[in-house]
Amino acid sequence: MVFHYDSSDPLAVVTAPPPDETPVEQAAREEREAEAQRISDQIDEELRAERVALKKQEHIVKVLLLGQSESGKSTTLKNFRMRFARNKWVQERASWRTVLQLNLVRSVNAVLQALQDAFDNEEEEEDPLPFTDTHQRLRLRLLPLRGVESDLKRLLGVKAEDMLENSPQTSPRLSPRTSTEFYVRSRNWRSFLQASQINDSESSRRPIKHDGVSSQDATEVISSCKNDIIALWTDRVVREMLQKYRVRLEDSASFFLDNAERLATRDYEPNDDDIVRARLRTLDIQEYEMNVAEDGESRTWVIYDVGGSRTQRNAWLPYFDQVTAIIFLAPISCFDERLQEDPRVNRLEDSFILWKAICSSKLLSRTTLIIFLNKVDVLEYKIANGVMVNRYLPSYGDRPNDTQSVVKYLRQKFKDTVKHSSPEPRMCHIYSTSVIDTRTTAQTLLSVRDGIIRAHLKKANLV
Known part of the structure; x- marks a missing residue:
């Protein structure tokens, strides 16, 4: 050729x-x-x-929940899903029963541990509490709940090697700090949800079995201990002990113990308020996709709940890319608390440090910033019980020691941080919240939705 x-x-x-x-x-x-x-x-x-x-991504609203550990991120995500992904939420609701039982059992066991510590140190006390044989009998009858706690953790997918890391560290002396917080790996929690939903489609009370453990067995033990749980929590001396030694229980522990009559039954079914208060710390990033409607038009939202402890914050950076909005959870009731992972650092100070870093980031210069000044209900409770804010926050000065004044002061401080730390002038939306109040939070989320969508459309040059 x-x-x-x-x-x-x-x-x-x-x-x-x-x-x-x-x-x-x-x-x-x-x-x-x-x-x-x-x-x-x-x-x-x-x-x-x-x-x-990429064209499809332009129409997706990406929201990142940030804040320190126990700031209310997971609870805020629950509120989003409850409000904007209701059908999926209802399908999963019964699956939270095991988590809520675990929260109740852990709360009881924390009180029992404090009671045991008090017994052990009774002889050293100058003014010992008037414990009786009744308190010893209560403690002994409730001891099976320690085994139930381990069983419930295994049901949720905690492996044997993680069980030791999750176990509380006991001490011969009473301590105002809580035990090590329980956590479950995100993939195990999702697997549990899927498995329990299959059971729920047949019967919401069908036992869940995993790793040789049955939810029915755990429920039987809990229900048999119901009266003793109530007796322990309502005992005057036990309450005095918790107050005397400043035993700090986990968030919402009092809610679970106050509702033991309802939760510790064989036919217990979770409601929305129960689930919002349920504490389940998960490792890794939690990602939820939902369709959020406005004016008859539905948009895809992807919401990320990232870990807030210091060791998990290095995972935040990859999620800053093309994020539409950040909702920052600042628990303003924690002015008198310190980080569990670093007791040298005040929790409110840590929130301000985090917020300043977010405002200063050039990657987030066009991102909508929203702050939830959260746990206003806890702040109000502390002030009502005589806690003086200026004792822990000297810059507060002689301002009135009431909730409204404290919220106003902190709101301005967070707003000033945006003004002085941002690379360029920007707006910041600030809400005072108590995200366990589902009804009020639902209204707040509607305002948040409208603000985020307007900013998203503007950024896309559509308005």
Whole structure:
């Protein structure tokens, strides 16, 4: 075969086959060219798919929940799902029964541990509490709940190697600090949800079995201990003990113990208020997708709940890319508390440090910033019980020691941080919240939704 080409065309020279090419060499060359074309077509297809995906991403609202541990991020996510993904929420509601039972049992066991510590140190006390044989009998009758706690953790997917890390560290001396917080890995929690939903489709009370443990067995033990749980929690001396030694129970522990009459039954079914107060710390990032409607139009929202402890904050940065809005949870009731992972640091101070870092980030310069000044209900409770804010926050000065004044002062401090730390002028939306109040929070989320969508449309040059 004779090839004719214009030797003045450099491309023709490069692409022309060798003049003395043999049939074998020609076949090899054509095979190479076909492979190169296949790879080129594959790259073109991937680029087209990427462009489609990027186009789709433009219409997705990406919201990041940030804040320190126990600030209310997970509770805020529950409120979002309850308000904007109701059908899925209802499907999962019965699955929270095991978590709520665990919260109740852990609360009881924390009180029992404090009671045991008090017994052990009774002889050293100058003014011992008036414990009786009744308190010893209560403690002994409730001891099976320690085994139930382990069983419930196994049901939720905690592995044997994680059980020690999750176990409380006991001390011969009473301590105002709580025991090590229980956690479950996100993938195990999702697996539990899926498995229990299959059971719920048949019967919401069908026992869940995992790792040799049955939810029915745990429920039987809890229900048999109901009267003793109530007796322990309502005992005057036990309450005095908790107050005297400043035993700090986990968030919402009093809610679970106050509702033991309802929770510690064989036919208990969780309601929305129960689930919002349920504490289940998960490792890794939790991601939820939901369709949020406004004015008859539905948009896809992806909400990320990231860990708030110091060791988990290095995982935040990858999620800053193309984020539409950040909702920062600042628990303003924690002015008199310190970080569990670093007792040298005041929790309110840590919130301000985090907030300043977020405002200063150039990656987030076009991101909508929203703050929830959370746990106003806890702040109000502390002030009502005589806690003086300026004792822990000297800059508060002689301002009135009431909830409204404290919220106003902290609101301005967070607003000033935005003004002085942001790379460029920007708006910041601030809400005073108690995210365990589902009804009020639902109204707040509607305002948040409207503000985020307006900002999202503006950023996309659609308004």
